[in-house]
Amino acid sequence: MSAQFTDVGSDVPPAFRTVGAHVAYDGVPVLDGVSIDIPVGQTMAVLGPNGSGKSTLMRAMLGIVPLTSGQVLVHGVPLRRFRSWRRIGYVPQRLTAGGAVPATVREIVASGQVAARRRLSFATRADRAAVEEALETVGLADRARDSVRELSGGQQQRVLIARALAGRPDTFVMDEPMAGVDAENQRALAGTIARLRDLGATVVLVLHELGPLEDVIERAVVLESGRVAHDGSAPEPTGECARPGHEHQHPHPDPNDPARAATETAPANLIRLEVPGRD
Numbered sequence: 001m002s003a004q005f006t007d008v009g010s011d012v013p014p015a016f017r018t019v020g021a022h023v024a025y026d027g028v029p030v031l032d033g034v035s036i037d038i039p040v041g042q043t044m045a046v047l048g049p050n051g052s053g054k055s056t057l058m059r060a061m062l063g064i065v066p067l068t069s070g071q072v073l074v075h076g077v078p079l080r081r082f083r084s085w086r087r088i089g090y091v092p093q094r095l096t097a098g099g100a101v102p103a104t105v106r107e108i109v110a111s112g113q114v115a116a117r118r119r120l121s122f123a124t125r126a127d128r129a130a131v132e133e134a135l136e137t138v139g140l141a142d143r144a145r146d147s148v149r150e151l152s153g154g155q156q157q158r159v160l161i162a163r164a165l166a167g168r169p170d171t172f173v174m175d176e177p178m179a180g181v182d183a184e185n186q187r188a189l190a191g192t193i194a195r196l197r198d199l200g201a202t203v204v205l206v207l208h209e210l211g212p213l214e215d216v217i218e219r220a221v222v223l224e225s226g227r228v229a230h231d232g233s234a235p236e237p238t239g240e241c242a243r244p245g246h247e248h249q250h251p252h253p254d255p256n257d258p259a260r261a262a263t264e265t266a267p268a269n270l271i272r273l274e275v276p277g278r279d
């Protein structure tokens, strides 16, 4: 995978540029003029309270939701003219791998290459090697033949990341990759993301808290009510989350763990991020 990413010079356009991005759902504003540049090779977290517009910003950057005004450029190209989608690996929020289909881990991961492959062509040896490498990277090579339904939520999340890796993108957008993932899997995911960063990939992640990614994240953008409230180094957690031994209650529990889902509450105010210069 080391040949996958190349060094960039200063004249390389940002992986993503949003200029005054506004998004509204049914007339209700959700993004309120977001302007950010995400340079190639940066590992950046988007943080903020529930409903602040984090996922919407990711979807707007990928053209999944339309802007009401403003502009998005991807690798220097206005979104509507951008064609190099094989460069982008998107890991959506919430688990959808497998679903009702009894697919194996390897099949799901290989499905990440379909968009990049030419029509009616079969997987090449290089494609198959990329699938194996992606499985190794997320630590699931030994589960390749298993049905994804047998895996825990955290392991399934790693399958989704492997699926994105298998397409050999250089730009990753991950919407809450840690959601519903147990501590051990979170550490494994953090290792994967650190490795991508070291290879020079651009990684944009929506997170509720930095957790094991604290040392991996180079920059944090905090959204509040659809606006950028902080842009810089990662803010310190405060309140409940900062207490030693505090067990974070995530608003999106592991969907595969009914006991946990039933007992967990989803208080929107559990996450408090200290934004420099604000109350």
Ligand SMILES: Nc1ncnc2c1ncn2[C@@H]1O[C@H](COP(=O)(O)OP(=O)(O)OP(=O)(O)O)[C@@H](O)[C@H]1O
Residues within 6 Å of the ligand: 025, 026, 030, 048, 049, 050, 051, 052, 053, 054, 055, 056, 057, 251
């Ligand atoms: N498809 C949609 N249609 C209508 N409203 C939506 C839609 N998607 C999101 N919203 C609303 O837009 C607001 C921002 O949602 P978004 O998911 O972007 O926030 P978020 O910061 O990612 O939240 P969370 O941390 O809970 O995932 C919320 O009030 C949400 O209810």
